[in-house]
Amino acid sequence: MKPWPLPLFLLLLSACQSGPQPTLYKAGSLPAERQEAYDQCKIRSFREIPQALVTEITPGYHDPGDILCDTDGPFTTCRAVGVIDIPATRKTRDANEGLRRRFVERCLADQGYQVLQLPLCPKAEDRRRLLTMPQPERASAMTCRPDTPLED
Helix, strand or coil: CCCCCHHHHHHHHHHCCCCCEEEEECCCCCHHHHHHHHHHHHHHHHHHCCCCEEEEEECCEEECCEEEEEEECCEEEEEEECCEEECCEEEEEECCHHHHHHHHHHHHHHCCCEEEEECECCCHHHHHHHHHCCCCCCHHHCCCECCCCCCC
16 A cells, blocks of 8 residues: 555644634633533533433344355255345434533523633643633633533
């Protein structure tokens, strides 16, 4: 196999990097305060909007195919050809998940938080700084996010 040219490889590798992700912003807030606000809103959302688990079943498919037999003298050999066996699948999801997510966003907005879509900070020192210092006075000063998202 012929090796890939380095520029093409680097281009494909860069496509795997994560793009903008949600991060909370409130002027002067610290990471622990943002996590606490998020946790409290998440807890309230589960109290007010219960889980509604829904199971979706996708049926499987089975085709036994054909049996082909060959006889060679006194011996007969048979084999199955064209057998298709796709098992059924089952997926359980919470039908209220989207509603609870919107509830959490409104709850955080009521406390003065904004959800910003920011890329990961490329430098480790920038990520460390964001985890230890209060957020800037203007949201536009936030150009990247630390690598630790809010914990669910």
